[in-house]
Amino acid sequence: MALRVGVVGGGQLARMMIAPAVELGVELRVLAEEDAMAASLAAVAVGDYRDAGTVLGFARTVDVVTFDHEHVPQEVLAVLVESGVAVRPGPSALRFAQDKLLMRARLAELGMPQPDWAAVTDVGALQAFIDAHGGRAVVKTPRGGYDGKGVRVVDAAVEAEDWFAALAEDARGGALLAEELVDFSRELAQQVARRPSGEVRAYDIVETVQRGGVCAEVIAPAPHSSERMRDVAARIGVGIAEGLDVVGMLAVELFETTDQRLLVNELAMRPHNSGHWTQDGAVTSQFEQHLRAVLDLPLGDATGSTPWAVMVNILGGPADGGLDERFDAAMAAHPRAKIHTYGKAPRPGRKVGHVTVTGDDLDDVAYQARAAASLFLD
Amino acid sequence: MALRVGVVGGGQLARMMIAPAVELGVELRVLAEEDAMAASLAAVAVGDYRDAGTVLGFARTVDVVTFDHEHVPQEVLAVLVESGVAVRPGPSALRFAQDKLLMRARLAELGMPQPDWAAVTDVGALQAFIDAHGGRAVVKTPRGGYDGKGVRVVDAAVEAEDWFAALAEDARGGALLAEELVDFSRELAQQVARRPSGEVRAYDIVETVQRGGVCAEVIAPAPHSSERMRDVAARIGVGIAEGLDVVGMLAVELFETTDQRLLVNELAMRPHNSGHWTQDGAVTSQFEQHLRAVLDLPLGDATGSTPWAVMVNILGGPADGGLDERFDAAMAAHPRAKIHTYGKAPRPGRKVGHVTVTGDDLDDVAYQARAAASLFLD
Incomplete structure (x- = not known):
């Protein structure tokens, strides 16, 4: 069988x-x-x-x-x-993906670089954090957020009053997560696969371009990344996978600060949007790798199969009709584009598909991917 | 929808x-x-x-x-x-894939290079063909053969007597196909995709290694192939696709003769074993291309995404147990191997899966593919 x-x-x-x-x-x-x-x-x-x-x-x-x-x-x-x-991953790993306060506390124990943070239980504590961090902070609900939901940038603690009120009514109680607003030059993501027996494989670090809190585009590998930076990112990814006992795919979203440090932003313990490029641009895709990892099979080679890959999300889709009504135009104009659709009805802002282009010339690859994806929008 | x-x-x-x-x-x-x-x-x-x-x-x-x-x-x-x-493809194209005598006659009309051939209706006619071709010939049943079935190399016409007897009982009657035994240095395959509106895309010509009449291995692109040879092969492929009004994928199996000519051996009007490498080694796989072609969508780029790809069939499989019981050994030893299995029970000689490896160094790629595939056999 x-x-x-x-x-x-x-x-x-x-x-x-x-x-x-x-x-x-x-x-x-x-x-x-x-x-x-x-x-x-x-x-x-x-x-x-x-x-x-x-x-x-x-x-x-x-x-x-x-x-x-x-x-x-x-x-x-x-x-x-x-x-x-x-x-797989098990509950003891997943709780760190389910609760951002637990995650921050555990990463601190592991000595991972991350933004300044605090668990704040009331408006006063949040205001003190804001005052200590230049008059601004990011506030997050520890549980239930994704794609920018449950995240606010505030310059006064009263802007999170409704969340404190909701917490008071939550049987699990707890606190909000306050984080310093990081002065970053760009966002990156490091993916790692790990199987129960301990084998790990790190993918190339990628640059992720976010718009409105949602991933819009991924460039693999991240351009202008030094060997040292790639090495640091891979160590962070492997360290977190091992430290949190993750099995399967782990994605570590990172800030690259203006002074060239890497700070951990978010984690995902599953295949992740930042790795969709691997379907067409890596020897082993994150989806195959996840299957191998959770089955405790030997992991596949995670290196890129071409110098560059650019993945552009199709967000929203056409106002009328399905994505397949745009196949003709997109395929005719961009024969190298790999078009992926998810069988979901178009709706503003919804991720309904993505386009990946691979090749030797980053400018051309990025142009083709963006142009092909744009043909699925109005 | x-x-x-x-x-x-x-x-x-x-x-x-x-x-x-x-x-x-x-x-x-x-x-x-x-x-x-x-x-x-x-x-x-x-x-x-x-x-x-x-x-x-x-x-x-x-x-x-x-x-x-x-x-x-x-x-x-x-x-x-x-x-x-x-x-798609339509009946008027498919009849040439269903009847090798019709195919030979049509290719002759199109001026395609092919082995000497004749329709022979009795032992005497076959013997005359054998005598005229150095005392040997290939005899084929025009219909129903695949993977070496319905093909015999004979040096006396009586060796095909049973087939003549069977023909006499077939309501459709007809003849056997006699072909000269070509003195070839290797076998090649040229794939072409064509959509109803006429757009065509040719893949790289590949070398196919046959054992016992069954494809054992494919090297893409065919090593040591001159630009002229690649060009001639692509013209043959496109010419046949257009001349026979093929829609979808067409595979043209070719002999490369010892005097460097290309002769058409067989045709297949569907995705073909000689193109399995495209799943992991071409921008657009033959399977995606076939879907695009039959839907009359613009065709995808057919170029290779890495310098070399080698595909090795898993023929037979393990005597005991399923292919997945060999995953551990094959994946551990060959992390770059792309393993494909077909959900078929192993049986001697049966195609139950294949392994493809891609990369820059042909010797290494071929070694990895052969070694990984061999781990699925006893």
């Missing part, structure tokens, strides 16, 4: 595991939140990932459970582990 | 269309011969491709019908066309 990987969550990350699973000959089974999701082709069940019985029933049909997102509650994960299910 | 491609036949060629279909966002539907075939993930129906009603019912659920093999009878294809189904 084929090896069977179960993915909780039916979004585009699960969908993009289908191609390498089919090619390797791994059976992929998806527990989707609803019908007609991105990964429907491999969906064998539809159900609520917050319900332990649902997830356990699904887990019993596979060899290992992994995730399309980090939102499965710890209580559900605990039931899986107690029932003998192989859960 | 997504564009829908229907594939008749559930083998590994249909299976390998799944990955690019999912990535592009094309809905792939497969009419499989039986349950649990290679392309089962996308199989929406199981039925007999020789039954016009079955195939027509399937065709009504898709935008275009294409094929995993060339065995759908002309009578069935005619029903589809009369019913307004888009059939």
Whole structure:
């Protein structure tokens, strides 16, 4: 019987595991939140990932459970582990992806470079942090945020009053995360794969271009990066993967400061938008690598297969009709473009697909990728 | 609604269309011969491709019908066309892939270089051909052969007596195909994609290594090939695609003679084993290209993305257990190897998977591919 990987969550990350699973000959089974999701082709069940019985029933049909997102509650994960299910990454790693205060505290223990931060439980404490950091701070809800949600830049603590009020009503209570507003020259991401037996593979560090808190574009490898910087980034990625006992793909979002330091911004313990370029530009894509890692198979070569890759997200999509109505124009104008769509209905700001172009000349590669992606917008 | 491609036949060629279909966002539907075939993930129906009603019912659920093999009878294809189904490649092209005598006659009309040949209807005519060609000939049944089946090298016409007897009982009657035994230095394959509107793209010519009439290995591009030879091969490929009105992928198997001529050996009007390397070594794989071509979308760039690619078939597989039991050894020893398995039970001589390695150094690439593939055998 084929090896069977179960993915909780039916979004585009699960969908993009289908191609390498089919090619390797791994059976992929998806527990989707609803019908007609991105990964429907491999969906064998539809159900609520917050319900332990649902997830356990699904887990019993596979060899290992992994995730399309980090939102499965710890209580559900605990039931899986107690029932003998192989859960990768495990709950003890995932809690650091689920709670940014825990993550900051753990990274501090590991000596990882990060922005100044504090757990603030009331307006007074936040204002003191703001005052100590030049009159501004980033405030984050520790749980539930993604793609810029749950993040605010404030110059007065009262701007987070509603979040403190919500915290007071949350049974888990706790604090908000205050971080210094980093003076960065650009954002980078370092991906690492790790398998249970400990083997790790680091990908090239990439530059990520964010717009409105959402990843718009990724350049691989990050241009103008010194060997020292690449080495530091890889050490940070490997150190976090090992220190947090991550299994599968880990993405470490980094700030490069104006004085050339790297500071850890966010973590993701799954395939990540910053690694979509690997589908077309690396020997082993992050999606194949994630499958290999969670199955505890030897990891694949993570080096780039061409000098440059640029990935541009399709955000929103056409106002009328589907993405495929733009295939003709995009393919005719850009025969080197690798077009990926997620089977999702276009909606303003929604990630509905991406375009990757690889090649020897960064200017040309970036131009082709941007121009092809723009043909899917109005 | 997504564009829908229907594939008749559930083998590994249909299976390998799944990955690019999912990535592009094309809905792939497969009419499989039986349950649990290679392309089962996308199989929406199981039925007999020789039954016009079955195939027509399937065709009504898709935008275009294409094929995993060339065995759908002309009578069935005619029903589809009369019913307004888009059939690509169409029956008028497919008949040349279904009948080698028709193919030889048409290539002769097009002035394509090919071995000396004749339609022989009895032992006497075959013996005359043998006598005129140095005492040996290749005899082929015009219909139904593949992977070396239906092909014999003979030095006396009586060795084909059973085939003449079978012909006499075949309602379609006809003749056997006699061909000169070509004195070749190696075998090559030229792939071309063509869409209904006429756009064509030629891939690099590759060297194919056959063992026992079955493709064992493919080297892309064919080493030591002069620009003139590459140009001649591409012209042959494009000329045949246009002359036979092929839509989709066309593979032209060629002999390179000891005096440096190229002669057409066989044709295949579908993705082909000689192009599996394109999954990992070309900007646009033959499977994505076939989907684009049959949907009449602009074709993708067909150039190689790395200097060399070597594809080695896994023929037979392990005597005990599945291919996935060898993943550990193969992946550990060869992290650059791209392993593809077809979900088929191992059986002596059966194509159950392949391994592709790409890179800059042909010797290393070929070594890695052969060594990784050998780990799937006993």
